[in-house]
Amino acid sequence: MGDWKTPANLKYSESDEWFALDGDIVTIGITDYAQDQLNDIVYVEFRDPGDSIDAGDSFGEVESVKAASELYSVVPGEITEVNTALEDEPETVNADPFGAGWMVKIRASDLAGLDSLMDAAAYDAYCDSR
């Protein structure tokens, strides 16, 4: 196994987002493994607060010196907040992907999508297999 971090209290998608649930608010970011694979992140862009998205929809994109990637939510709902600090300092995602590098908060209208996510152990195994 590599030396990335995978906090045990979060849920993980195959497209390398992490999800944290608090009431009906879901906070989403990308994993330590993802930021390491992407390398230096130079640009982020998110949908606007107030926008509604469906499960499986993209809520934004992240661009590094290596690649540009879409960001996906597994839950539908309304975007209540985006981390605007990342616009000027996208490198925060590299430095602190699970903390200050969070990306969006969504008021989820349905939480079923979270059930399909992996726990930390399953996500580590998934990353190891890639």
Add this chain to the structure above:
Amino acid sequence: MAGYLPEQALQPLIYDIGAPGRSGVNLPECDVPRATLPAELTRDDLPLPEVGEVQVVRHFVKLSQLNYSIDQGLYPLGSCTMKYNPKINEDAARLPGFAQLHPLTDESGAQGALFLMHELQGWLGEISGFEAVSLSPAAGAQGEFAGILMIRQYHIDRGEGQRDIILVPNSAHGTNPATVTMAGMEVRELPADAQGNVDMRALHAACEGDLRDRIAGMMITVPSTLGLFESTILEVIETVHDAGGLMYMDGANMNALMGVVKPGELGFDVMHYNLHKTFSTPHGGGGPGSGAVGVNEKLKPYLPGPIVEVVAEEDGDTPPLYGFVMPEKSIGRMKAFHGNFGMHLRAYAYIRVYGDSGIRDVTRYAVLNANYLRARLMRSYRVPYPRYCGHEFVLEGHIEGVDEVHALDISKRLMDYGFHPPTNYFPLIVPEALLIEPTETEVKEDLDAFVEAMERIAEEARTEPETLLNAPHTAPVRRLDEVRAAKELVLCCAPALPSYS
């Protein structure tokens, strides 16, 4: 300037080397009455460089000497086919009868050019097994765009306008999903299986599930961007056709098929050619490109125009008359005039020089050279898909036990050995990808020199990784700060132009 001081830029901007009033040409005294432009259309300053001829020549020669080109050495840039541009192409393109032909010349006065375009359409159709070809798209991505617009219009005309999904494998060129989105359609990504082929279970699920009636088609590159021939391609095509979709082939990797496999006969409905890749016309900064598009009978009426057809048959001593024609249900023009005609000329010359057996040899040598490099480099680098490859293959730019060295460092170090770096970090599905394509023109000695450089770099990674991390050491500039370059877009020249609001 005789030289430059170490703290100065390698070559100043041309705006910084002139002086007010300096000029490279002396115009004769004006001997006709001066006309005066309306005051609102004139301005006092025009920020153009003010330099003499010698300064201009030296400036651009110096810049060209800082550059690296295929005329200097191996340029193994995978998935882009940066092949040598034979000089005879340039001879042909400079023939005054072609070079000085005005694009608005009446068709009757441009029969030679029209004949050449007609021949090229036919040859490209023959090489790929397609019914008809349009030369008008200006580059590969525009050829893709034309192809997807044709597929869309085909479905609309059949009353199946709800077909709005295009399947795209995850190894695809980035232009494929961009094209689909640009055409107002939706992308569905398909994973690769362990062999690097399209995952057939995922394809069947997409084509036989709830979305079946929304499948408009599939875009696929053959061989894939991993350099691998899709061994299940016939089943892929049949599956998409059974769902009612059409098959688009991205022809960027045609250098592995030309003269050997005809995509039209495999069952593809439409493809684009990159004349600036497969057919040796200049690429990158040497462009412009040309993204001709070929189609079968189904899509022929939708071709972008104009295309060249015989408008009056040969009659006794009178040769046939060629003319520009818009196909019956054409999606329209992709570009002003007739596409990048200078590229049609060069591609025509290329095909003409090689002939049919030579074209086949081009492919055979391209594939042989790639497999030779792959077989030798497998001893020092990991090859994630160790199958016979087409014209290119992927290595992992990661040396066992040396985690601090990345693909980028290996690429930068190659520059010190006199080679252009290969493509980095693409395709995205291989970590630390180095995508290598030697092309057919490289002789064994040059391939061996490249292998030796790569082997030495692998050894350096273990014994002196700092040498790689700080590379290049001999290039005109050292390691560039890519993060800063991506984040701080500052143009330091650009004298502000006055506004004309």
